[in-house]
Amino acid sequence: DVKVTQSSRYLVKRTGEKVFLECVQDMDHENMFWYRQDPGLGLRLIYFSYDVKMKEKGDIPEGYSVSREKKERFSLILESASTNQTSMYLCASSLGGQSYEQYFGPGTRLTVT
Amino acid sequence: DAKTTQPTSMDCAEGRAANLPCNHSTISGNEYVYWYRQIHSQGPQYIIHGLKNNETNEMASLIITEDRKSSTLILPHATLRDTAVYYCIVRVDASGGSYIPTFGRGTSLIVHP
Numbered sequence: 286d287v288k289v290t291q292s293s294r295y296l297v298k299r300t301g302e303k304v305f306l307e308c309v310q311d312m313d314h315e316n317m318f319w320y321r322q323d324p325g326l327g328l329r330l331i332y333f334s335y336d337v338k339m340k341e342k343g344d345i346p347e348g349y350s351v352s353r354e355k356k357e358r359f360s361l362i363l364e365s366a367s368t369n370q371t372s373m374y375l376c377a378s379s380l381g382g383q384s385y386e387q388y389f390g391p392g393t394r395l396t397v398t
Numbered sequence: 399d400a401k402t403t404q405p406t407s408m409d410c411a412e413g414r415a416a417n418l419p420c421n422h423s424t425i426s427g428n429e430y431v432y433w434y435r436q437i438h439s440q441g442p443q444y445i446i447h448g449l450k451n452n453e454t455n456e457m458a459s460l461i462i463t464e465d466r467k468s469s470t471l472i473l474p475h476a477t478l479r480d481t482a483v484y485y486c487i488v489r490v491d492a493s494g495g496s497y498i499p500t501f502g503r504g505t506s507l508i509v510h511p
């Protein structure tokens with residue numbers, strides 16, 4: 286069974302803290318993605334990776350960085366968390382090439398106080 | 399990149415067919431139309447995709463107009479569990495030959511008893 290897991294369902298951090306959100310997929314997928322979802326704005330792409338150590342900016346990369354040292358793991362890093370980064374964060378993976386079917390994790394609801 | 403337009407919300411009676419429209423008038427010849435849905439508090443779930451021909455699977459049917467400028471997702475016998483936000487998306491080319499979907503705001507479908 287296809288599986289994308291995220292390290293936490295709920296997370297509360299303070300302003301200025303460094304935050305790591307981890308995502309792991311067990312499907313040997315090439316592509317991995319990080320989105321954030323806010324009410325009324327839908328899903329917005331932050332970063333994606335189409336190979337190990339490769340990354341590309343999405344629509345809203347400011348304030349975020351990513352790391353993909355292993356194929357199965359894609360980390361989203363908030364170097365200095367701010368209150369406007371309070372959101373639902375969703376990780377996804379897809380096979381690669383022209384495969385467009387994405388598999389999503391359950392999401393991490395991050396609150397920055 | 400082809401953009402999509404969907405109604406903000408729709409409702410449907412349980413047991414009836416739900417027809418969700420999507421406009422993608424700027425779609426190019428080699429772009430696929432994909433549909434996902436997101437049930438509250440979960441990550442999005444792939445439903446179906448198509449290029450030109452109508453498609454059907456165990457979840458839904460996808461009808462694409464001959465000029466490919468619009469499509470309709472059909473849930474033939476909607477149930478309460480089909481209440482969700484439905485996203486119609488087309489592919490976006492990215493580096494390395496991978497394809498990145500862009501999610502809009504989707505249609506919030508409410509199935510009522």
